[in-house]
Amino acid sequence: MKNKKQLLNRVLVAALGLPLMLFLFYLGDIWFAVLVTIIVVFCTFELLRLAKIKKKSLIFVMLILQVYLMCGLFLKLYDMALQVLLLGFIVTAFAFLFNKESDFTRQSALSIMTLIYPGLALGSLILLREFSTMLHIDDIYGFY
Numbered sequence: 001m002k003n004k005k006q007l008l009n010r011v012l013v014a015a016l017g018l019p020l021m022l023f024l025f026y027l028g029d030i031w032f033a034v035l036v037t038i039i040v041v042f043c044t045f046e047l048l049r050l051a052k053i054k055k056k057s058l059i060f061v062m063l064i065l066q067v068y069l070m071c072g073l074f075l076k077l078y079d080m081a082l083q084v085l086l087l088g089f090i091v092t093a094f095a096f097l098f099n100k101e102s103d104f105t106r107q108s109a110l111s112i113m114t115l116i117y118p119g120l121a122l123g124s125l126i127l128l129r130e131f132s133t134m135l136h137i138d139d140i141y142g143f144y
Helices: 002-027 029-050 056-074 078-097 104-129 131-135 137-141
Strands: none
Touching: 002 029, 029 056, 029 104, 056 078, 056 104, 078 104
16 A cells, blocks of 8 residues: 555656656756756755754755755856855864764765765756856857
């Protein structure tokens, strides 16, 4: 019974989500960036939950940092994206540095990977969507 319900949920999400995702990809610009940001936030939350990170404040900060990272990639502010990653490293280090009950190295690495893995991997979709405008290909070949 549980497997059928999970399968039905997945089919519904795929049936509704795929056309919506393709439509937003077609629209591009801010709509696609918002879609990718929402997906990245959900992936980050799920990854932190699977890693059993219990600090709710750290989870909240990481989710906010992911939103800023996506904004930096969308606005082509690559320095801002690097600053967000650096801030994520610093916040994570301080969050687990003085916590005696956790394994500092493991918890820090897992938290930092939640910024890098979904953030940069899925954030690259925003860059790929805007690839022709970044290279000004339309100007080179005379397309208007």
